[in-house]
Amino acid sequence: xxxxxxxxxxxxxxxxxxxxxxxxxxxxxxxxxxxxxxxxxxxxxxxxxxxxxxxxxxxxxxxxxxxxxxxxxxxxxxxxxxxxxxxxxxxxxxxxxxxxxxxxxxxxxxxxxxxxxxxxxxxxxxxxxxxxxxxxxxxxxxxxxxxxxxxxxxxxxxxxxxxxxxxxxxxxxxxxxxxxxxxxxxxxxxxxxxxxxxxxxxxxxxxxxxxxxxxxxxxxxxxxxxxxxxxxxxxxxxxxxxxxxxxxxxxxxxxxxxxxxxxxxxxxxxxxxxxxxxxxxxxxxxxxxxxxxxxxxxxxxxxxxxxxxxxxxxxxxxxxxxxxxxxxxxxxxxxxxxxxxxxxxxxxxxxxxxxxxxxxxxxxxxxxxxxxxxxxxxxxxxxxxxxxxxxxxxxxxxxxxxxxxxxxxxxxxxx
Amino acid sequence: xxxxxxxxxxxxxxxxxxxxxxxxxxxxxxxxxxxxxxxxxxxxxxxxxxxxxxxxxxxxxxxxxxxxxxxxxxxxxxxxxxxxxxxxxxxxxxxxxxxxxxxxxxxxxxxxxxxxxxxxxxxxxxxxxxxxxxxxxxxxxxxxxxxxxxxxxxxxxxxxxxxxxxxxxxxxxxxxxxxxxxxxxxxxxxxxxxxxxxxxx
Numbered sequence: 072x073x074x075x076x077x078x079x080x081x082x083x084x085x086x087x088x089x090x091x092x093x094x095x096x097x098x099x100x101x102x103x104x105x106x107x108x109x110x111x112x113x114x115x116x117x118x119x120x121x122x123x124x125x126x127x128x129x130x131x132x133x134x135x136x137x138x139x140x141x142x143x144x145x146x147x148x149x150x151x152x153x154x155x156x157x158x159x160x161x162x163x164x165x166x167x168x169x170x171x172x173x174x175x176x177x178x179x180x181x182x183x184x185x186x187x188x189x190x191x192x193x194x195x196x197x198x199x200x201x202x203x204x205x206x207x208x209x210x211x212x213x214x215x216x217x218x219x220x221x222x223x224x225x226x227x228x229x230x231x232x233x234x235x236x237x238x239x240x241x242x243x244x245x246x247x248x249x250x251x252x253x254x255x256x257x258x259x260x261x262x263x264x265x266x267x268x269x270x271x272x273x274x275x276x277x278x279x280x281x282x283x284x285x286x287x288x289x290x291x292x293x294x295x296x297x298x299x300x301x302x303x304x305x306x307x308x309x310x311x312x313x314x315x316x317x318x319x320x321x322x323x324x325x326x327x328x329x330x331x332x333x334x335x336x337x338x339x340x341x342x343x344x345x346x347x348x349x350x351x352x353x354x355x356x357x358x359x360x361x362x363x364x365x366x367x368x369x370x371x372x373x374x375x376x377x378x379x380x381x382x383x384x385x386x387x388x389x390x391x392x393x394x395x396x397x398x399x400x401x402x403x404x405x406x407x408x409x410x411x412x413x414x415x416x417x418x419x420x421x422x423x424x425x426x427x428x429x430x431x432x433x434x435x436x437x438x439x440x441x442x443x444x445x446x447x448x449x450x451x452x453x454x455x456x457x458x459x460x461x462x463x464x465x466x467x468x469x470x471x472x473x474x475x476x477x478x479x480x481x482x483x484x485x486x
Numbered sequence: 487x488x489x490x491x492x493x494x495x496x497x498x499x500x501x502x503x504x505x506x507x508x509x510x511x512x513x514x515x516x517x518x519x520x521x522x523x524x525x526x527x528x529x530x531x532x533x534x535x536x537x538x539x540x541x542x543x544x545x546x547x548x549x550x551x552x553x554x555x556x557x558x559x560x561x562x563x564x565x566x567x568x569x570x571x572x573x574x575x576x577x578x579x580x581x582x583x584x585x586x587x588x589x590x591x592x593x594x595x596x597x598x599x600x601x602x603x604x605x606x607x608x609x610x611x612x613x614x615x616x617x618x619x620x621x622x623x624x625x626x627x628x629x630x631x632x633x634x635x636x637x638x639x640x641x642x643x644x645x646x647x648x649x650x651x652x653x654x655x656x657x658x659x660x661x662x663x664x665x666x667x668x669x670x671x672x673x674x675x676x677x678x679x680x681x682x683x684x685x686x687x
Binding site: 116118123125126128214215216243245248 | 575
């Protein structure tokens with residue numbers, strides 16, 4: 072097949088490790104094998120991704136999982152109809168703090184780092200100690216208000232008795248500038264996707280204190296945002312694109328390919344920093360230096376970043392609804408029962424299942440699940456093959472039942 | 487509201503381009519224009535200058551930060567919406583194509599904003615064209631130097647004149663379907679290898 076016969080699909084992405092599925096699909100023949108010429112454009116902000124989707128420069132994009140939901144709720148300057156027919160893996164983020172803040176946390180007996188309980192309690196003590204001095208209120212950065220980073224950081228803080236909007240200042244910083252902002256002392260910590268945590272550790276300017284996978288095991292992070300117009304006009308192309316991305320995910324998950332993947336991602340057109348900063352996230356030895364051994368977990372829900380196993384690319388409606396619950400919790404939107412259906416309809420497991428029916432991959436038969444219900448690895452109903460999920464869930468033991476979202480929000484508001 | 491009392495904040499790390507926009511706005515009678523090149527302290531700038539319109543380049547990675555500032559200041563300051571008006575899709579597309587984005591204070595009439603955005607779009611395009619032409623000119627100059635050097639090598643080694651040396655390069659380029667500058671580069675590289683070997687003897 073010559074390039075002329077391929078169907079061009081334009082995709083925007085930000086320089087982050089979890090753009091891997093798109094980068095691999097475009098570079099390792101997976102898109103081409105499906106008859107697609109996948110043209111990637113690196114963008115500098117999520118706002119650019121959103122706006123260029125709105126004017127039709129991109130048909131699909133690497134997106135923060137809450138972005139299509141925010142668009143559906145009208146938080147977009149231009150009309151923007153998006154769906155999320157696929158997730159781009161689970162996990163992949165971490166919380167990094169400055170060396171100074173890390174030292175203070177260590178004095179407060181942070182214990183084994185990366186553990187969201189001990190590090191959270193230590194941070195709470197530091198904040199209490201600092202309270203007498205207004206100038207020492209810690210500043211934490213996240214990448215976007217409608218992001219998994221914002222919600223998981225706030226979740227972690229709140230579960231440790233830290234009130235995000237009172238006890239810390241939360242600001243927005245673009246991922247590639249995080250480590251510099253930390254070094255310059257403009258921020259004291261941040262929550263961002265890899266490799267921008269490992270970069271700070273390798274530069275010697277920060278330390279990782281916990282990870283997204285520890286705060287919520289198997290939690291959603293990026294999705295493939297798809298323009299509704301494109302999905303309606305070219306359903307077969309979208310099917311083939313989803314197949315290409317899932318096969319790319321399979322390739323990314325094979326550890327024999329990790330060196331090649333790290334080198335590919337380090338290319339100038341992609342992440343553009345040395346491959347050594349990519350490897351910790353890929354092989355699960357996240358750069359906590361001496362404290363990294365307990366992050367050596369097997370593949371699946373507990374992995375730091377999981378591209379495929381345990382339905383990591385399945386767009387669970389319960390994930391969409393959890394993000395909505397957090398938008399309400401932090402005052403970004405006022406609770407409205409009518410939103411529930413609207414939000415759930417943005418994530419499209421039906422399209423995912425239909426597109427992948429030709430591949431030999433087990434597909435969950437449910438569209439939604441109770442998050443945090445599985446205490447151990449459990450077989451679940453699947454369309455074909457055997458599928459195991461779990462253990463999953465939040466570090467504080469809370470359970471999110473998407474059918475009881477209002478109660479969940481009420482409970483969180485009380486705490 | 488006449489042009490001179492609409493306040494415009496231009497955020498662009500590219501100082502030359504920012505100045506070009508400022509000049510364009512000044513020509514159209516906008517006197518109240520502030521330029522910001524560095525995102526540090528941009529929040530204070532917005533607080534103190536109360537811009538009616540903010541123009542920012544799309545290459546700027548801090549757009550997400552800027553939008554968050556609007557959300558934060560919404561309750562205490564005037565609300566800021568993005569772009570001219572949702573109905574004016576053509577202007578939005580033109581802006582994004584040109585690489586610029588704009589935010590306006592809610593309630594500012596569209597006919598007040600459109601000339602500013604049109605100006606920014608025109609100036610952004612003019613700047614891109616200028617940058618491209620400059621790049622072309624630089625490449626051309628570099629090519630010219632290579633060709634002169636290659637001609638010199640041929641003239642010396644073959645004892646031929648300048649015109650004939652150029653013809654040889656040109657004919658080879660045509661035969662191989664390559665640019666003359668590429669042939670010149672190959673010749674220079676090959677010649678330097680031979681010279682080095684010669685010295686080693």
